[in-house]
Amino acid sequence: MVSKNELKLLRSLRQKKYRREHQLFIVEGKKSVAEVLKSDFQVKNVYATASWISKNESVFSFPLTEISVADAERVSALQTSPEIFALVEMKENKAIELSSKCLLLEDIKDAGNLGTLIRTADWFGIQSIVCSEQTVELYNPKTIQATMGSFTRVQLFYTDLNEFIKQLPEDYVVYGTFLEGKAIQNVDFASKSAVLIGNESNGISSSLSVCVDEKIYIPTKATHKIDSLNVAVASAIVCYELTKK
Amino acid sequence: MVSKNELKLLRSLRQKKYRREHQLFIVEGKKSVAEVLKSDFQVKNVYATASWISKNESVFSFPLTEISVADAERVSALQTSPEIFALVEMKENKAIELSSKCLLLEDIKDAGNLGTLIRTADWFGIQSIVCSEQTVELYNPKTIQATMGSFTRVQLFYTDLNEFIKQLPEDYVVYGTFLEGKAIQNVDFASKSAVLIGNESNGISSSLSVCVDEKIYIPTKATHKIDSLNVAVASAIVCYELTKK
Structure with a gap:
């Protein structure tokens, strides 16, 4: 389960200043979580509700942390709260490789x-x-x-x-x-x-x-x-x- | 000023069932209000805050009803509440003149x-x-x-x-x-x-x-x-x- 301090951190990431401070952000929803797990972003944790886990157990190889529906709602910055979301490390590009x-x-x-x-x-x-x-x-x-x-x-x-x-x-x-x-x-x-x-x-x-x-x-x-x-x-x-x- | 009943009606229009019941809807913001006043939609009323009226007095020929900032916020369904909005009659198209x-x-x-x-x-x-x-x-x-x-x-x-x-x-x-x-x-x-x-x-x-x-x-x-x-x-x-x- 998710500790109080962990939840506090997750909730704080709805605000830009805490995203900057911790260099972390949230990715909500199954499709986007799947994409970020495939990418070179560093995923710190993936949270999902019990009902999501029971229906999708073997979808991701990444270990899932169970979160209550109420806590998931508290973390979400979107109108419909997600059943699954990932905590991910920011990547700040110091330079760009310009495409044509x-x-x-x-x-x-x-x-x-x-x-x-x-x-x-x-x-x-x-x-x-x-x-x-x-x-x-x-x-x-x-x-x-x-x-x-x-x-x-x-x-x-x-x-x-x-x-x-x-x-x-x-x-x-x-x-x-x-x-x-x-x-x-x-x-x-x-x-x-x-x-x-x-x-x-x-x-x-x-x-x-x-x-x-x-x-x-x-x-x-x-x-x-x-x-x-x-x-x-x-x-x-x-x-x-x-x-x- | 806006009566309690009028405000209740305006607020109710954030919900589809009351829009249907009254056949009325809200148009928020200066540009959109200007467009609806130019159109063949029937505008029932235009509401604006005192500060908007003092800055834009002669923009519209349509008479403006003053509304407090707090009441305007209560009416708005959008993230940023408007300083001006119109109450407009719905038009339900019974048939369509199809463009090419x-x-x-x-x-x-x-x-x-x-x-x-x-x-x-x-x-x-x-x-x-x-x-x-x-x-x-x-x-x-x-x-x-x-x-x-x-x-x-x-x-x-x-x-x-x-x-x-x-x-x-x-x-x-x-x-x-x-x-x-x-x-x-x-x-x-x-x-x-x-x-x-x-x-x-x-x-x-x-x-x-x-x-x-x-x-x-x-x-x-x-x-x-x-x-x-x-x-x-x-x-x-x-x-x-x-x-x-």
Whole structure:
């Protein structure tokens, strides 16, 4: 069973400052736990309720620690509390091995958007994402949940985007998504492409827009004025076009 | 100011059964309120906090009812409570005027996914969406929020999808998104196209898959096995390809 102190630690990880302090985070749900166990993340412990264990005894080779339903609910940061979750060590990337197609995210604020974006990048084989320091944290429970396990495969790196773009190898072309520019279906992406995606409310800041080599946009077919697409949706169309050939 | 009874009504609208009973729903936030005031929805009242009114007095011609911050928080179903929201009459579509490109949704369960899907359809000029009866309700506050006002322009119709597809005019081709079929970039969509999108966990049911004329899929570029894309993301790529020409 789970001790009081252990439970206190697990609960504290709903908050970013304790995740940072302990360098630990929680992965909720069977599918995501399966993915993290397959990955090179260090899993410290896997907790499951008695009913889950009785139904799924031999699913994982990793030893399971039984937790009460009430305690599992106390740990969960999500709306529906999980029957199984893992306690995992953070990996902070000190550098990034840049894939030939990559995304640069400026100040994405919504955890669900970031998670969905990571899941989409994984689907399209985009292995690296560089985030501004103000982008929401990867280890936020809602981000981890929305990735559906893809956080184990896509590499994220948080840094000063201005500095990062300045130091990009010369053979990378930097694209940026705007409400104007070249229609995305007509863009012939370079073999090494980095696509900058802006914040949900403000788009790409002026200080970063000057670093963009080519402005691109997703044409609307609406007959009336619409402000924008959801950022995870716009990024999905970018990933699709970027990796089509 | 807002009476106790009025507040009780407003609060009750966080629940589907009271929305149905009163045929009323809440639209939160400045942008969405602006959109609903421009639309043919009947707005019964617009509530705003004193500080919002002092900053935005002349933004809307519609008369504003002042509400305290505490009461506004009690009404809101969202994480951040709004400074302005509208009380609006539901419109139940008894029939649908089908646009030449349309979506058919089978049992979409997540309110945020449905809202994002509506916003995306609007961007790509897709004016009608037919939903199975088990699809999450349009008037759920999270759906309305995620549409960013697009619910005023895209027509939704809830019905038995099996029956609906049987009665579709003969010149419509029914496509369905699966994990196999023709790669979407190679699909030459008919001038009248209806694309069926399946449930988040189970995809398209077997009873509906037999109604599909052509199976399509979004190819993955991942070198490992991934289960699926988020449904709002997959639908976005469908909307993009469907309306590209």
